[in-house]
Amino acid sequence: MPDTRTAQPGDWVEVECTLLEPADRSKNLPPDTAAQPLRMWVKGFLQTEAEIGQQAMVETITGRRVTGTLTDIDPGYFHTFGRPIPELAHVGRDLRERLAAYRAATPGAKGGA
Amino acid sequence: MATRFDEIMSRRGEIMRRALGMDYAQFEQSPIAFDYEGMMADHGYSLADIKAIQAAAGVGDTPLLELRNLTDLVRSVSAPGRGARIFVKDEAANLAGAFKDRRASMSIHVAKEKGYEGVIAATSGNYGAAVSSQAARYGLKCIICQETFDSRHIGQPEIVEKSRICEAYGAEVVQMTVGPELFFHMVELLDQTGYFAASLYSSFGVSGIETLGLEISQEMRERTGADPTAVIVTHAGGGNTTGTARGLKRAGATSTQIVSASVDLSGLHMASDRDFNRKSFTTGHTGFGVPFATWPDRADVPRNAARPLRYMDRYLTVTQGEVFYVTEALVKLEGLERGPAGNTAMTAAVSLAQELPQEATIVVQETEYTGAGKHHWAQLNFARQMGVEVRSGDPTENTPGKVIVIPERLEQVRAKDFDLDRMRKSYVRNALANAGAGYRPAPADVEFLAADTNGDVATVERMLEELKEA
Numbered sequence: 276m277p278d279t280r281t282a283q284p285g286d287w288v289e290v291e292c293t294l295l296e297p298a299d300r301s302k303n304l305p306p307d308t309a310a311q312p313l314r315m316w317v318k319g320f321l322q323t324e325a326e327i328g329q330q331a332m333v334e335t336i337t338g339r340r341v342t343g344t345l346t347d348i349d350p351g352y353f354h355t356f357g358r359p360i361p362e363l364a365h366v367g368r369d370l371r372e373r374l375a376a377y378r379a380a381t382p383g384a385k386g387g388a
Numbered sequence: 389m390a391t392r393f394d395e396i397m398s399r400r401g402e403i404m405r406r407a408l409g410m411d412y413a414q415f416e417q418s419p420i421a422f423d424y425e426g427m428m429a430d431h432g433y434s435l436a437d438i439k440a441i442q443a444a445a446g447v448g449d450t451p452l453l454e455l456r457n458l459t460d461l462v463r464s465v466s467a468p469g470r471g472a473r474i475f476v477k478d479e480a481a482n483l484a485g486a487f488k489d490r491r492a493s494m495s496i497h498v499a500k501e502k503g504y505e506g507v508i509a510a511t512s513g514n515y516g517a518a519v520s521s522q523a524a525r526y527g528l529k530c531i532i533c534q535e536t537f538d539s540r541h542i543g544q545p546e547i548v549e550k551s552r553i554c555e556a557y558g559a560e561v562v563q564m565t566v567g568p569e570l571f572f573h574m575v576e577l578l579d580q581t582g583y584f585a586a587s588l589y590s591s592f593g594v595s596g597i598e599t600l601g602l603e604i605s606q607e608m609r610e611r612t613g614a615d616p617t618a619v620i621v622t623h624a625g626g627g628n629t630t631g632t633a634r635g636l637k638r639a640g641a642t643s644t645q646i647v648s649a650s651v652d653l654s655g656l657h658m659a660s661d662r663d664f665n666r667k668s669f670t671t672g673h674t675g676f677g678v679p680f681a682t683w684p685d686r687a688d689v690p691r692n693a694a695r696p697l698r699y700m701d702r703y704l705t706v707t708q709g710e711v712f713y714v715t716e717a718l719v720k721l722e723g724l725e726r727g728p729a730g731n732t733a734m735t736a737a738v739s740l741a742q743e744l745p746q747e748a749t750i751v752v753q754e755t756e757y758t759g760a761g762k763h764h765w766a767q768l769n770f771a772r773q774m775g776v777e778v779r780s781g782d783p784t785e786n787t788p789g790k791v792i793v794i795p796e797r798l799e800q801v802r803a804k805d806f807d808l809d810r811m812r813k814s815y816v817r818n819a820l821a822n823a824g825a826g827y828r829p830a831p832a833d834v835e836f837l838a839a840d841t842n843g844d845v846a847t848v849e850r851m852l853e854e855l856k857e858a
Contacts, residue, residue, distance in 0.1 A: 294564070294573055299391040301569050308566055308661040311539040315573070316563040318555070335560045337506060337529040339581070352552045354545045354761035357769030362780045362794040366713065367720030370798065374457055374721065377464035384460055 282331075282348045286321045289350040290333050290343030317341050318350055393569065396576050404689070407578040407585035409502045412690035419823035421836035422691050424698075428591050428634075431498065435638060438494060439599055445493040445522060446483035448599050452607045452751070453478055457721040462741045465799040472617065472744035474737055476752040477604060480726055484521035484557070485514065485757025487600060491588065491627065492518035494596035499584035500526045506583040510574040510688065512536065512547045513624075513671045514756055519586050520557035529560075531583065533574045536563040538664045545770050546670050546729070549761030566664045571688055587689050594631045594693035601635020604751050605644070615641035617748040620740065622732040623648035623703070624676040626684060626694035632753050633699030645701045649736035649803065650677035651729075652705040653788045665774050666789040668708050668767050672732040674806075677703075682811050683818040697808075697815055697841045704736040704803035707786035709793040711735045714801060715764045728764040730756030739803035768792065812841040816851045 282288050295313040319333030319341060331345040378384040396403075405411055410430070415423045433441070442448040455474045463471030482489035492515060499507050506529030509519045516532040523530035532554045537543045543551075543563075554561045562577070564570055578585055587593065601619070608616045619636060621629045633646045651673040656663040658675040667673065681700070684692035711728055714735040719725045734752045741750055760766065768778050777791045783800050786793040795801055816837055820829070829837070829852060837848045 295391075295393060295569060299393055300567065301393070301572075303659075304567060305657050305660045308659055311565060311661055313567050313569050313573075314537075314539075314565045316537075317560065319560075336555075336558060337531055337560045337581070339560070352548065354543075354548045354552075354766065356760055356763050356765045358765070360712075360765050360768045360778070360794075362778060363712065363716045363764070363768075366716045370461060370717055370721055373464055373798070374461050377460055381460075381463075384463070 279348065280327045281324065282321050282345065283324055284321055287318065287349055288321045288331070288333060288345060289316055289318045289347040290331055290341060291316045291346045292341070292343035316346065317343075393572055396572055396579065399579070400575050401690070403575050403579045404585060407583065408587065408590060408689065409498070409584065415691060417836075418830060418833055419827050420819050420829055420833040424695065424840070427691060428595065428693060431592055431595065433494075433595065435598060435602060438595060441497050442490060442493050442596065442599060445489075445497070445525060447489040447493045448482070449603065450481040451478045452476070452604070452611065453724070455722050458718070458738070459741070461721065461798060462738055463746065466742040469745055470742055471746050472741040472748035472750045473746070474741055474750050474752065475608070475616070476724070476734065476755060477600065478724070479600070479754040480730070480757045484517040484553070486518060486730065487597065487628065487754045488513070488515040488518040489521070490596040490600060490631070491515060491593035492522045492586065494592040495519065495586040495590065496522035496526050496528060498592045499528060499586065502584065504582075504584035505529060506531065506581060507586040508533065508574055508577055508581065508583045509586040509588070510570050511588065512550060514550070515588055516550050516559070517553045517557065520554040520559035523559065524557045529583065530558070531560045531562060531577055531581070533562045533570055533577065534564065535566055535570050537565050539565055539661050542665055544665055544670060545761035545766045549759060566659065566661045568659055574688070585688070587687070588625055588627060589687040589689045589692045589694050591693040594627050597627060597631020598635035598638060600753060601632040601637070601641070602639045604632070604753060605636055605639035605641040608749065608751060612749055614749075615644045616751045617744060618645040618647050618740065619751045619753050620647045620649055620733040620737050621753050622672040622730060623650050623696060624671045624673065625680045625687070626692070626696035628754070629696040629699055630694045646699050647702045647704060647736070647740060648677070648696060648700045649704045649706060649733045650674045651711055651732050652707055652804070655787070656789045663789055666771070666776055668771050668776070668792060669729050672729040674705060678811065682814040685822065695840055697812060698839065699842065700808065703806040703808055703811070704740065705806055706732060706735040706739070706801070706803050707783045707793070708788065709783050709786045710795055710801045712764045712768060712792070713795045714738055717798070724755070725758055727756040727758040727762050728767060730754050735801060736803040738798070738801050812843055813851050815841055816848060817855055820852070820855060
């Protein structure tokens with residue numbers, strides 16, 4: 276089985292680090308945000324072999340060196356459209372019917388783009 | 389002991405001066421007033437220069453489409469003789485899919501001219517895509533600082549898509565959890581790298597939007613023989629309203645009404661970790677629209693080039709559910725599938741058109757790209773996952789963060805007027821507070837405040853009196 280937890284030097288990975296602990300954050304925050312640290316994730320080429328959860332250094336695409344906890348190897352994007360929204364399903368049909376009825380009843384309404 | 393945050397913020401002025409390549413001190417006139425037009429003209433580019441720079445950058449001259457089906461549909465619910473013609477400037481046709489390309493093209497051009505190695509911008513919106521795309525064309529390095537996740541590492545789908553597109557264009561994306569200290573880290577990175585600050589609010593960026601106003605006036609004169617009755621602008625930080633209105637004025641379209649529109653997000657806190665993923669909109673909302681209009685100089689530049697109160701004739705708000713409904717209507721009736729946030733002004737236009745006569749014309753001045761994550765379906769599915777109720781019904785029951793109500797019929801789409809006088813007074817209060825304790829505005833300050841609020845001297849004097857009494 277391939278090892279999906281260990282990354283090799285040169286692999287494209289993601290690291291996480293804490294930028295500000297709660298005590299060091301701006302004094303002007305709502306309580307739910309003030310209780311949390313300010314965290315950061317960035318991707319780059321791994322410098323030395325590391326496992327998920329270990330400290331690792333990457334060189335980002337602009338050439339910066341950033342150290343943090345290794346959180347992902349070959350990180351991807353999985354956002355989607357999701358399922359159709361039932362509350363919107365009728366909108367196109369209803370509005371086209373309405374438009375057709377208006378044009379049929381209104382002299383001078385030309386229709387079409 | 390000074391924290392890292394305090395240390396960086398104490399050197400912020402000096403870091404930004406180098407990163408912007410411009411000293412704003414030369415424009416200051418008093419603790420309140422500054423030379424706005426002097427600042428806007430300082431870069432030395434004429435409107436013709438900007439058009440040429442943008443043409444080379446794949447930006448501008450986007451199609452102006454008349455929406456005949458939507459117009460007739462609006463007429464079907466309007467009083468006899470009402471129902472203005474609706475047009476849209478399809479800004480999604482810009483290189484990276486939004487009007488923000490106009491801003492970015494100028495920022496990146498300036499960065500290249502001034503010899504910077506790279507650029508940095510703090511943005512979770514289309515501006516990140518625009519800066520990344522232009523930086524790729526000009527061979528500059530690019531870092532985008534983005535507020536992406538809540539403390540559970542859950543990302544708003546629209547912002548996650550923005551991370552993807554910026555990385556696709558070769559930018560380094562620094563993804564952060566919720567908080568205004570995003571700007572602290574941006575300043576820290578500017579200090580570390582020596583890159584150019586591609587601020588959304590620089591005079592370069594805002595001047596880049598003037599071409600949009602110019603094109604609208606020229607194309608409408610060609611198409612209809614006159615300037616539009618109203619131009620309606622999705623409003624957030626104020627650059628879109630400011631740049632478009634300035635361009636219209638420069639084209640001579642002085643009778644065109646400037647209407648700004650935002651999604652009403654009242655009740656949600658913009659810096660709240662909990663509310664972050666319950667907004668369903670990442671921009672074009674009152675959470676930016678009101679604070680930036682009433683105090684523009686909260687931005688990451690010493691003086692904000694985006695000063696929307698100078699130009700706004702009217703400010704309309706619409707609900708989240710209304711925007712999603714109109715976004716769906718636009719796809720099905722006009723074959724125009726575009727991102728929901730960019731359809732905020734379109735939603736307000738559906739309402740505004742009902743007030744105006746059929747001879748009147750309204751130009752909705754932008755659209756934005758759409759795709760996975762950045763789509764009304766994605767936003768509504770995500771809202772449900774976050775515990776927000778989504779249902780059909782009367783949009784006046786829409787409650788940001790709790791219930792998104794999708795209208796059942798077009799006539800339920802009703803924009804609300806936001807009280808501009810209240811915004812003007814709030815702006816004057818903020819200007820006074822920022823001038824320092826005990827500062828007495830001089831006559832030149834009063835004149836500046838009148839210009840900055842699109843008002844008159846007598847009104848500003850009355851507001852100052854009222855504030856003194858309070």
